[in-house]
Amino acid sequence: MSVTLKDVAQAARVSVSTASRALTGTGLTSERTQQRLTRIARQLGYRPNPIARGLKTGQSRLVALLVHNLTNASFQVMAEVVQARLKALNYQMLLCIGGDDPQQESDTLTTLVDHRIDGLIVVPTGKNGPQLKALAKDVPIVCLVRRDDATDLETVLADDPQGAYLGTRHLIELGHKRIGLIVGRQDTTSGRERLSGYVRALREAGISTDDTLIHAGHFVPETGATGCRKLLDLPRPPSAIFVANHEATLGVLRVTAERNIAIPEDLSLLCYEDMPWFEWHRPAISIVDNGARDLANLAVDRLLQRMDAKGNGNNGVREYRVGARLIKRDSCRQIDAPTAGRSAKPKSSSPKSSAAKSSAAKSAKV
Amino acid sequence: MSVTLKDVAQAARVSVSTASRALTGTGLTSERTQQRLTRIARQLGYRPNPIARGLKTGQSRLVALLVHNLTNASFQVMAEVVQARLKALNYQMLLCIGGDDPQQESDTLTTLVDHRIDGLIVVPTGKNGPQLKALAKDVPIVCLVRRDDATDLETVLADDPQGAYLGTRHLIELGHKRIGLIVGRQDTTSGRERLSGYVRALREAGISTDDTLIHAGHFVPETGATGCRKLLDLPRPPSAIFVANHEATLGVLRVTAERNIAIPEDLSLLCYEDMPWFEWHRPAISIVDNGARDLANLAVDRLLQRMDAKGNGNNGVREYRVGARLIKRDSCRQIDAPTAGRSAKPKSSSPKSSAAKSSAAKSAKV
DNA sequence: TAGCTTTTTGCAATCGTTTGCAGTGTATCG
DNA sequence: CGATACACTGCAAACGATTGCAAAAAGCTA
Numbered sequence: 001m002s003v004t005l006k007d008v009a010q011a012a013r014v015s016v017s018t019a020s021r022a023l024t025g026t027g028l029t030s031e032r033t034q035q036r037l038t039r040i041a042r043q044l045g046y047r048p049n050p051i052a053r054g055l056k057t058g059q060s061r062l063v064a065l066l067v068h069n070l071t072n073a074s075f076q077v078m079a080e081v082v083q084a085r086l087k088a089l090n091y092q093m094l095l096c097i098g099g100d101d102p103q104q105e106s107d108t109l110t111t112l113v114d115h116r117i118d119g120l121i122v123v124p125t126g127k128n129g130p131q132l133k134a135l136a137k138d139v140p141i142v143c144l145v146r147r148d149d150a151t152d153l154e155t156v157l158a159d160d161p162q163g164a165y166l167g168t169r170h171l172i173e174l175g176h177k178r179i180g181l182i183v184g185r186q187d188t189t190s191g192r193e194r195l196s197g198y199v200r201a202l203r204e205a206g207i208s209t210d211d212t213l214i215h216a217g218h219f220v221p222e223t224g225a226t227g228c229r230k231l232l233d234l235p236r237p238p239s240a241i242f243v244a245n246h247e248a249t250l251g252v253l254r255v256t257a258e259r260n261i262a263i264p265e266d267l268s269l270l271c272y273e274d275m276p277w278f279e280w281h282r283p284a285i286s287i288v289d290n291g292a293r294d295l296a297n298l299a300v301d302r303l304l305q306r307m308d309a310k311g312n313g314n315n316g317v318r319e320y321r322v323g324a325r326l327i328k329r330d331s332c333r334q335i336d337a338p339t340a341g342r343s344a345k346p347k348s349s350s351p352k353s354s355a356a357k358s359s360a361a362k363s364a365k366v
Numbered sequence: 367m368s369v370t371l372k373d374v375a376q377a378a379r380v381s382v383s384t385a386s387r388a389l390t391g392t393g394l395t396s397e398r399t400q401q402r403l404t405r406i407a408r409q410l411g412y413r414p415n416p417i418a419r420g421l422k423t424g425q426s427r428l429v430a431l432l433v434h435n436l437t438n439a440s441f442q443v444m445a446e447v448v449q450a451r452l453k454a455l456n457y458q459m460l461l462c463i464g465g466d467d468p469q470q471e472s473d474t475l476t477t478l479v480d481h482r483i484d485g486l487i488v489v490p491t492g493k494n495g496p497q498l499k500a501l502a503k504d505v506p507i508v509c510l511v512r513r514d515d516a517t518d519l520e521t522v523l524a525d526d527p528q529g530a531y532l533g534t535r536h537l538i539e540l541g542h543k544r545i546g547l548i549v550g551r552q553d554t555t556s557g558r559e560r561l562s563g564y565v566r567a568l569r570e571a572g573i574s575t576d577d578t579l580i581h582a583g584h585f586v587p588e589t590g591a592t593g594c595r596k597l598l599d600l601p602r603p604p605s606a607i608f609v610a611n612h613e614a615t616l617g618v619l620r621v622t623a624e625r626n627i628a629i630p631e632d633l634s635l636l637c638y639e640d641m642p643w644f645e646w647h648r649p650a651i652s653i654v655d656n657g658a659r660d661l662a663n664l665a666v667d668r669l670l671q672r673m674d675a676k677g678n679g680n681n682g683v684r685e686y687r688v689g690a691r692l693i694k695r696d697s698c699r700q701i702d703a704p705t706a707g708r709s710a711k712p713k714s715s716s717p718k719s720s721a722a723k724s725s726a727a728k729s730a731k732v
Numbered sequence: 733t734a735g736c737t738t739t740t741t742g743c744a745a746t747c748g749t750t751t752g753c754a755g756t757g758t759a760t761c762g
Numbered sequence: 763c764g765a766t767a768c769a770c771t772g773c774a775a776a777c778g779a780t781t782g783c784a785a786a787a788a789g790c791t792a
Contacts (some may be wrong), residue, residue, distance in 0.1 A: 002504070006749095014771075014772085016750095017771075017774090021751090026751095047476070049482070051417055051749090052748030052777090054777095055415075055417050055747090056777050057777085058777080060417065070436055079461075080435070083461075083462070084463075092462075093460075093462075094458060094460060095445075095460075095461035097446060097449050108453075114413050114416055115417070115428075115458060116415070250642060253646040277641070279620075280616050282648065284623075370778060380742085381743075382779080383743080383744095383781075387740095387781090395739095396739080396740060396741090414778085418777070421778080421779075421780095422778085422779055422780045424747080
């Protein structure tokens, strides 16, 4: 069917070995034959067979990225970044979706090493530590976003303690004292760390934590809905909610919409991890940005590094942190002058303000 | 490193051929040796090497999906569906991102067939017809969402003419007479077909088309922004905009937000292809759903079918259509009684209605 | 038990590369 | 001019499976 190295060799009247050496550019052939063979190969449309090559060399030029889903905007960005970086280096990305399910993760992992992938970037569920650890002996692995405590793999994490701290402090600075937190499962790194950042900010500000204000749960919209209802139904509901569980955001928005709660007039909302549309939403949603792009880039860097090192094993296993950033938009409002300072800001305690603004716009238009 | 077939054979004191036959389950070995070998293989932790196998059999158990990006919600859904379906059949999905760029598409395609993929589902740019056609001789290919006119490949399309027609008719039925259209590039199937559906609905309703109301452009948010501005700046601006270019949606939302245009009071908005958050947006955005999930499933069905047929070539190349569905939410309003009929409906020509509702809710709350 | 068929097995070639080793030819040097 | 080095090249053995063909074993019949 397709033209093989043998065909090229025959056409050039040399042996396959020579052809191979000429085309792979080991400096072991004369300049002349090298050029001649490259030409002939191109004329014949020769393309090396990665499978055959892989069999011999043990490399597949395949690098896998295992994420939980593609709904999460961070994962989308990561997938695109990883793909782009790898393609430039002539690797193919094998994107796998594990659904945050240990069983699926485990299955996928075995399939992947079966396929002799050259490297793996994985967002671990945390439940397959032993397996990961074993695989790491055969293939370079970098963990992303979550740490797997049972392993000592190189890991690229978001700076969740800092991010949660920044976000919470921002709300405190705006005058909020009762701040609801909807956060991820406490058996995940990010879940625990974000909670801790929240607690630290509160403590620093001398605000005592209130367990009824904290809702931890799975990374699904329902968590947001439930948590939000719980918070709103409190005798003394919070004036701000910090949704530090990305997937839960939609649930929170649904509930606030259902209950006709105006943001930020009735409730300030701060979310975690950006989505393209947060910026276009009305009001534009303030967020703590986890730096998905940088995380992915760093993970690729680390992975490539290990792939080159080839066997110089586990020396220098590190944990990296990519800093978080607060992006202020319009979903959080100042509810109270923290100090006597600050004047120009229209801190508008009147719930009508935005409705007024919008109907003004309307009458101008209609 | 890893245990090979030879190891298993040795341990069982049989030849590799017997081992191979026993483990692959050709009925050519005695029941007894088959069981014995399976047991030994498991004990030794033997896993067949797909690369070696692939070299001999010419199959890789890899199926590629080539899409433009992962930002588009339809592509996300498709990726997840394809991955899930394939995994169940023990194939690995190779997800590639082509960026709707012919050059990248071309490169990726060659890499993919180099890797001896067993099948390919591709959203073609339309600029690499000849190449696709050539590749189709070696590997089963199914086109998705867009047709490549230069080929006669099996193609699974959304019913865009119908979808655009349904959407436009919906707006007409709500009383809109001037309906802006923001649509995709006219050198793509979907771009042309959506425009045609729009035109047909208008013609049927006896409304003459107005070219100044139609804006076609690339599949990027900017198209939406530009188009929306153009439409709003018209001497006689439309009362409704149909954004039939998914990526352009964000741009439109940005402009309407910038200009403080209330939806649906000042402007009705209808979009194409769902996104998870459209439902939670305020107002919830009405859409024409292209049925991404069904499209992906059908594409997989067709591909598997061809992969089985194995060589019975191009007979029966078909084009399939997956019907579109209108999903009404809150971004389109009735602006005018189409007939004298209909009573109960609060068709509210007063632009204040929703603002009133919302401020009522607020005062109830505060 | 011989002769036949039918299962079950093993040998060896093959897929398309890479690569150690040995061989050829040419240049260099004394 | 012969010896030695060096640059190229070719042979053949891998890599880990699958598979056609033939041999061995087993089962049957008479």
